[in-house]
Amino acid sequence: MDEVKKPVGTKVILVKGVAALALVSAIASPASAQFRLIPAPKPTPAATPAARAQQAQTPSPLPTTRFPQAQTPRAPQNQTPAVQTPRPTLAPPQVQQTPVPVVAPVQVIPLPALSGKQIAELRQLLTEAGLSQGLRRMTSTVTLPNDSEGIARAALDYARAVHSGRLDASDFINDWGLRPAPFDPLPGFADAVKRDRIAAWIRSLPPPYAGYDGLEKGLAAYRAILTAGGWSKLAPGPDLGKGASGARVKALRKRLAVEDKRVSTSGDVFDQDLQEAVLRAQRRYGLRPTGVVSTGTLAALNVPVEARVRQIMANMERWRWLPQTLPAKRIQVNIAAAVMTVFEGDSPIASMKAVTGRPGNETPMLQSRIHSIVLNPPWNVPSGIAAKELWPKGEAYLKAHGYRVIGTGPDRRLQQESGPRSALGRFKFDFDNPYAVYLHDTPVQSGFNSYSRLDSHGCVRLEKPGPLAELLLKNDPNWQPDAIAAQLEGTKTVRVRLADADQVAVYLLYWTAFAGPDGAMNFRDDPYSWDKLLAEKIESRAAVSAATAS
Secondary structure, three states: OOOOOOOOOOOOOOOOOOOOOOOOOOOOOOOOOOOOOOOOOOOOOOOOOOOOOOOOOOOOOOOOOOOOOOOOOOOOOOOOOOOOOOOOOOOOOOOOOOOOOOOOOOOOOOOOOOOHHHHHHHHHHHHHHHHHOOOOOOOOOOOOOOOHHHHHHHHHHHHHHHHHOOOOHHHOOOOEOOOOOOOOOHHHHHHHHHHOOHHHHHHOOOOOOHHHHHHHHHHHHHHHHHHOOOOOOOOOOOOEOOOOEOHHHHHHHHHHHHHOOOOOOOOOEOOHHHHHHHHHHHHHOOOOOOOOEOHHHHHHHOOOHHHHHHHHHHHHHHHOOOOOOOOOOEEEEEOOOOEEEEEEOOEEEEEEEEEEEOOOOOOOEEEEEEEEEEEOOOEEOOHHHHHHHHHHHHHHHHHHOOEEEEOOHHHOEEEEOOOOOOOOOOEEEEEOOOOOOOEEOOOOOHHHHOOOOEEEOOOEEEOOHHHHHHHHOOOOOOOOHHHHHHHHOOOOOEEEEOOHHHOEEEEEEOOOEEEOOOOOEEEOOOOOOHHHHHHHHHHHHHHHHHHHHO
8 A cells, every 4th residue: 555646747848840650540458468677778879969958057146246335525625626616416326237148049940951862862761760660550651742841841750759759748648757858850850961861860869778679679570470460369268288289279389489489380289398388478478477378378369469569669659758868777667567677887687576556546657766765654644545445444443553543623634653564664765756656665565476466556566675775775874784674673764865876766667568688579468558548649649730731
């Protein structure tokens, strides 16, 4: 149990061009799949000025100038002037105005003029890239302009789509807390045209991560499967395990061999090799690896290849919402897979199971920084959870489980005391976010034994929070492992603020398709139906853009 989210809408204004290419079909909800470490970002070259986020510079305040008071001249003593002249009238002191900084005019970059050869090259590049980057379906057609201005605008639309996604800021639902940074592709495009390096510019636009590259390769592989006819649906029936034989086993072999080239299609006996192939498939789909084809495995194998293709395309779109550079030291949570991975030196160094939000209490996508660790945290129960789940159980239950009532009347609330019974366990990892979610311990460890671990109110429960706390506090001499253990022997609540250098970035991400270490595609269920919703929003945005363009 954990705190519910407190949605606060946050919008970032983005500049969008007319979408030239779009995903134009709804994404079906796929079956579950098996966890792999989230691929570490590949090393990237130094960011170009167009790709780097620009930091706002605040000018230092100008010093205040003191002005002396005007003095009235006095005549010298014991001396009478020969001519009486009127006292001069002094002008009021001039108040020096703080100079207003001169703002240089914004340079307007015109659309570059392309040569005939460049127009032909760009038409070919856009046709191929739109397909390979998952911006359109294989069956869709795209008509590109033949003139310089038209093809230039199409190139800019493609650049925005593949670099930072196809949604407008208004398309993001509140739980999609990640927002792509504003991106103006015109300077880079103009330079590429000038230097005749258009192909290199096209290659530089997609997200620079190994995770995205894995999806791009997976998209090509599953489109090839689709072109070859896909796979046949397996017939229902009794569970299939080692020793079984017959037509259903032969069909199973053919189905597994489409995705796993190590599987032999000959024979109709469920032998040891086939059992190992079933185990590999169950791990790819995030299922419990039993080696037996039962209802869950059958459902995963029967998801059409068209749905898998669209699932890959949806995840490629979400990669475009991430910044162009991820911190080398970070924590990533895959919400759909319910797994947390720690990165250091830009490589995964640890991974543990997690429990994420159940449908209806979704864990939001976001990025932040862990700034504090609370040892022995009490649980301030959100009013919604208290009203629905705790108040009805009565005073005796509340007292027996360590709850106390704070306040009276309509403002009363519940707090569960810190200690071994606290729903937050012994550790809470705080990071700023508008949803009031966090990472935390739990006294109930049985939930981590399940392969479907979406069961929280939105926060993320961790299987092994102790080692994570020790890792984040390793540079604090006051909170070495012995000091942490001593503090946890009691129930006193202590908040430990991490030094600025030790604060770690945290990303809560929603990956339902990703490539494993061996390059094989892994799939997860779409528990929040966010893949389908994303496809619908892309389709709607494409329709709006087309109507605007016309």
